[in-house]
Amino acid sequence: MTTITNNREEALIIKEQDVVPLRNRVKEYGVKIGMSILNQTKLITATSELVRNLLKYGGGGKVIIESVSNGRDNGVRVTFIDNGPGIADITLAMKDGYSTGKSLGLGLPGTKRLVNEFDIKSELGNGTTVTITKWKNG
Amino acid sequence: MQNNLLSGLKEHENKLLTIWSQILQETGGGDGAMEEEESKEFASLFTSALAKSDVSYENSEEFEKVEDLIVGIASSRGKRGFSPRENAQYLISFKQAASQILSEIIKNPSEFYDASLKLNEILDNMTIMTFEAYMKGREDIISRQVDEISEISTPVITVWDGIVALPIIGTLDSSRTQIVMENLLQQIVDTGSSIAILDISGVPAVDSLVAQHLIKTVSATRLMGAECIISGIRPEIAQTVVHLGIDLTGILTKASLASALRTAFDMLQLQVVKRKVIG
Ligand SMILES: Nc1ncnc2c1ncn2[C@@H]1O[C@H](COP(=O)(O)OP(=O)(O)O)[C@@H](O)[C@H]1O
Ligand SMILES: [Mg+2]
Numbered sequence: 354m355t356t357i358t359n360n361r362e363e364a365l366i367i368k369e370q371d372v373v374p375l376r377n378r379v380k381e382y383g384v385k386i387g388m389s390i391l392n393q394t395k396l397i398t399a400t401s402e403l404v405r406n407l408l409k410y411g412g413g414g415k416v417i418i419e420s421v422s423n424g425r426d427n428g429v430r431v432t433f434i435d436n437g438p439g440i441a442d443i444t445l446a447m448k449d450g451y452s453t454g455k456s457l458g459l460g461l462p463g464t465k466r467l468v469n470e471f472d473i474k475s476e477l478g479n480g481t482t483v484t485i486t487k488w489k490n491g
Numbered sequence: 492m493q494n495n496l497l498s499g500l501k502e503h504e505n506k507l508l509t510i511w512s513q514i515l516q517e518t519g520g521g522d523g524a525m526e527e528e529e530s531k532e533f534a535s536l537f538t539s540a541l542a543k544s545d546v547s548y549e550n551s552e553e554f555e556k557v558e559d560l561i562v563g564i565a566s567s568r569g570k571r572g573f574s575p576r577e578n579a580q581y582l583i584s585f586k587q588a589a590s591q592i593l594s595e596i597i598k599n600p601s602e603f604y605d606a607s608l609k610l611n612e613i614l615d616n617m618t619i620m621t622f623e624a625y626m627k628g629r630e631d632i633i634s635r636q637v638d639e640i641s642e643i644s645t646p647v648i649t650v651w652d653g654i655v656a657l658p659i660i661g662t663l664d665s666s667r668t669q670i671v672m673e674n675l676l677q678q679i680v681d682t683g684s685s686i687a688i689l690d691i692s693g694v695p696a697v698d699s700l701v702a703q704h705l706i707k708t709v710s711a712t713r714l715m716g717a718e719c720i721i722s723g724i725r726p727e728i729a730q731t732v733v734h735l736g737i738d739l740t741g742i743l744t745k746a747s748l749a750s751a752l753r754t755a756f757d758m759l760q761l762q763v764v765k766r767k768v769i770g
Pocket of ligand 2: 402406456459
């Protein structure tokens with residue numbers, strides 16, 4: 354199943370003040386393809402989690418927003434790229450309640466439950482890339 | 492030598508003012524009476540300083556006064572809504588006017604050159620200072636607005652004897668949560684309330700950070716001996732929170748402010764009844 358990108362943009366995220374504008378941009382992508390309020394809310398909440406991780410643990414980075422389609426459905430794909438310390442044990446980081454930052458430890462596992470596709474790649478010392486896709490009818 | 496050359500401007504102060512205000516009007520950088528006063532004071536202080544200072548302009552006390560004045564003017568112009576261009580134009584016009592007069596009163600070309608150079612140096616330096624002051628004036632406005640926004644965005648309302656409500660609008664980041672929490676706890680103490688309602692109808696998304704902040708606020712309220720109800724949880728927010736895996740079971744939540752109020756009345760053993768119409 355191939356997906357094609359119809360529209361794409363990048364945003365640099367370096368400070369907490371960048372979170373809300375990014376969330377609003379992602380929301381606009383959802384609105385444009387007619388996503389329901391529920392799916393929009395799931396998408397921006399997932400975005401919020403991952404962008405906070407990118408800032409808090411990755412020391413900032415780049416976010417790519419894409420409007421995608423796979424022939425049957427349209428969706429929004431968001432990719433979070435940082436060059437931070439990376440994650441030593443992804444399986445552990447994906448566990449509910451695991452946090453090295455004294456927070457709830459629900460960002461990664463919760464995000465996975467909120468979206469349709471979730472992909473995480475991380476290399477110690479080289480940073481982390483998380484890609485999520487939320488389909489309009491997903 | 493140069494001092495003497497520039498000191499000649501004092502005698503032509505009135506003419507200088509006339510030419511200056513003409514240029515200002517032509518370039519559109521003027522705003523009437525307020526400016527006339529400022530310009531008059533500046534021209535007078537500046538030419539006096541030139542006439543008095545006999546050692547070096549930069550360090551003289553007279554010039555410090557001139558600099559204070561122009562910084563004050565620039566900052567006030569910034570607050571009065573002048574554009575950066577109009578602000579820079581102010582001293583540039585003055586320089587043009589002063590140069591014109593110098594060219595009339597100094598006939599020797601090499602002396603005129605020296606005098607112009609010195610005048611440029613002094614006024615360019617002041618232009619930079621005015622630019623900084625202008626920016627500072629605008630930044631003051633921004634930071635005041637930020638303060639005002641964080642104040643108006645966290646109003647604590649006494650809805651009933653013993654019940655306070657706090658509608659939260661916008662994103663709850665760490666710094667805002669701090670303000671919200673402090674305001675709420677202070678109001679609970681000040682009003683002796685035993686129930687606090689935190690309404691999140693205006694919060695666009697509840698992620699795990701916002702949830703953690705809400706949970707903390709509820710715990711702090713309870714530590715003060717009051718009960719806290721969270722209201723305004725829209726259906727999409729409720730579902731998202733559940734998927735995220737956030738446990739709000741220990742927290743009293745209500746869909747609307749109205750139902751939170753009803754619960755609060757119940758807890759205080761109050762009853763709202765419809766009045767019987769007699770007759
Ligand atoms: N971009 C990242 N770079 C490095 N480590 C990360 C990154 N994102 C998440 N982590 C690690 O994974 C853990 C779990 O993340 P998460 O589920 O969002 O919970 P929390 O943010 O509450 O800690 C974090 O505590 C952190 O150790
Ligand atoms: Mg997180």
